[in-house]
Amino acid sequence: MSAATLDMLKLLLGVGGILVLASSIGYVLKQRLSPDGSNGAIENLNARIKAWWAMVVLIAIAFVAGRVGVLLLFAFCSFAALREFITLINTRRGDHWAIAAAFFVVLPINYVLLWAEQYGIYSIFVPVYAFLLMPIIAVMRGDTRDFLLRIAEVQWALMICVFCASHVPALLTLQIPDYEGRNVLLIAFLVIVVQSSDVLQYVWGKLFGRTKIAPTLSPSKTVEGFIGGVASATLIGASLWWITPFTPSQAALMSFLITLMGFFGGLVMSAIKRDRGVKDWGHLIEGHGGLIDRLDSVVFSAPIFFHLTRYWWSLT
Amino acid sequence: MIRDLTAKLASIAIMMFARALTAARAIWHETGLPPKQSIYFANHSSHGDFVLIWAVLPPWLRERARPVAGAEYWLKSKLSAFIGRDVFDAVLIERDPAARTQDPVEQMTAVLNDGSSLILFPEGTRNQTEARLLPFKSGLYHLACRRPDVALVPVWINNLNRVMPKGEFVPIPLICTVTFGEPMHLKAQETKDEFIARAEAAMLALAPPSTEDDA
Incomplete structure (x- = not known):
């Protein structure tokens, strides 16, 4: 087994573990607070976790299938x-x-x-x-x-x-010296950092959110959620430095930029939704809305992450 | 045998294609799924209309739903006759009164008496005007008189006219929704005009508020 495959396996086990934890929490919350399925927030949380399972499995299959x-x-x-x-x-x-x-x-x-x-x-x-x-x-x-x-x-x-x-x-x-055959891990890094930032902003916001950060664009986003989410996702990104060509501090800086782009990308896409008078882009992913609702932050951060990595690390 | 198998495969292929193109999604009325035997009546702006209704119905409702379509259009070529008759099991009616050998209402009633559902487009033809709906033909009323026990379910198909506007032959992918309204019945002493007006209103009530023109 190559080093890249081994790292991918470790990542998948980690993500799988987190999803098992999330599903258990969702299950306990449902039993305690919404046994008859009447609590909208909890039903939505569980729908989201289920959709996460599907998305992770899909991405894992794509990674196994290769380029x-x-x-x-x-x-x-x-x-x-x-x-x-x-x-x-x-x-x-x-x-x-x-x-x-x-x-x-x-x-x-x-x-x-x-x-x-x-x-x-x-x-x-x-x-x-x-x-x-x-x-x-x-x-x-x-x-x-x-x-x-x-x-x-x-x-x-x-x-x-x-x-x-x-x-x-x-x-x-990208062709990064001493990183041959491991590029797929860069995708994993980007997706994990962006998505954990989205999830953690949601969690921090639900737990401690008081001050709305952009009331006209996205009433559910708060300053507390933003700071907590960006900070914790940056930490997660830094702790994943071993799957990237970056040092821990470089990985932290990259993660910080990725989460910022993701946050502002989410705001831009919300502004478009508001203008068009819709709440979600579609209904493709249960609990999340449309595909763009899940992808908006990735879309804004991916080109910047790509070009920073290309400029500083890649030979091409 | 081979013809049946080909028809089955063709229906699956057409349905998958329609789904890939439109991500079609049913929006059911709050009272739940329509009754097993229903007359679905929908707005008509595209040849794909009944395919979309068909594609969003759950299998046990779909297998008994037969679209009502114009015979002269579907019998034009061998391929369209195969699709109309074998794949969709359409009830083909003659729209030109002079050319008729059978009364369309009789034909449709016979199908209902067999236990099937009908998908029909009471505007009679594809709406290619700016108006949201063309005036209904009276067939729906006559059908309701013959079989007052069968529920009439209004349906609004949204966006399919943008997928393939008149005169285009390449469809573009856009998300479509199919909204089902509350099942209705002919009321005692209701006149034809009253009933048709009520059916039109029930269908229009399902249309999204018009905010932009999609001309």
């Missing part, structure tokens, strides 16, 4: 996220071909380029080629009403759901 598995998993995530996003934006008949191209041309090419490890073209494919070609496709239909608004929304959807999200599997293309 192609991870790429397929994130290509699917991009597809489902784009579908949620496009459902909520203003589209007109005239956008039909542009949107079809986003789903069936841009998204697959973006991931094929990653699979082929063509970093140069991958890194500009959506921001340059799709950016210029999508409005050209849309303009062919001759419908000028709300034109800038419409093309900007489709553009944004692509950047967030496809380009930014694909920076998670893009971590596999």
Whole structure:
């Protein structure tokens, strides 16, 4: 067994242990406070924990399947996220071909380029080629009403759901000296830090939250939850330095940046939901809402984490 | 035998495709699932409408639900006839009164008498106008008179017209919902116009508030 596999196994055991603990707490809470299923908060907590099991199993399968598995998993995530996003934006008949191209041309090419490890073209494919070609496709239909608004929304959807999200599997293309064959652990590091930050912000907020941090955007987020969540997720990230190419203090700094980006990403995506008048992006994951509800913080932190790691550690 | 198997496989494939494209989700009325035998009546804006209703129904309701469709459209080619008749077991009715050999209401009543459910689109044709709903045809009323015991379930299909607008041949993936309303029955002494108005209102009540135009 290689060192990377061994580390992955240790991580999975750790995450599995935490989920067992979470499920037990959820079970005890249900028995004590909501035996008939009437307490909404507890039912939601248990639905979330169940969904976490499913997500962890899915990610573990993708990791076992290797590079192609991870790429397929994130290509699917991009597809489902784009579908949620496009459902909520203003589209007109005239956008039909542009949107079809986003789903069936841009998204697959973006991931094929990653699979082929063509970093140069991958890194500009959506921001340059799709950016210029999508409005050209849309303009062919001759419908000028709300034109800038419409093309900007489709553009944004692509950047967030496809380009930014694909920076998670893009971590596999980095070539870091003395870290060969272990890149998948960088994905695990990123996902664990972001998601534990989200969960811990929720837990700290539920336990000690008093002061709302952004009342107009997200009434459930509090200053106490933010500070507690970011601090504890940074500690978790630092303690995971052994799976990364970083020293413990570098891992802490990275985790801190990841959690900040994740937090603000969550706020940005909340602002869009508020504007569109919805509470969740969709219903894909029971207890969590849509896929974007779970992915928003990952999407914002992944490109920054990718580029910091690439700039300071990677040869490519 | 082979035809049945192909039809079964085709129905699974079509349903999986519809689900992948639309992540279709049923929103049931607070009174729960519709009765086993029902007449589902829905808004009609796309050829995929009945597929979506079919896809969100639980298997024990789905297996007895037969869509009502225009014969001239579904019998146009061998493939569409196979899909209409074998895959979806559609009740094909002749929409042009001059060409009719059978009374559509008789046909539909016979199907109900067999114990099946019906999926029908009382607007009679696909709505390609800006209006939310076209005026209903009277078939729903006549059906309700013949079988007053069968529940009529209003259904609103949301967003499918954006998935594949008229004249497009590539569908785009968008999330669709199928909302089921409270089952209704013909009231004693209710006139045709009163009943049709009530059915239209029941269906419109399920539509999401219109905030933007999806023209």
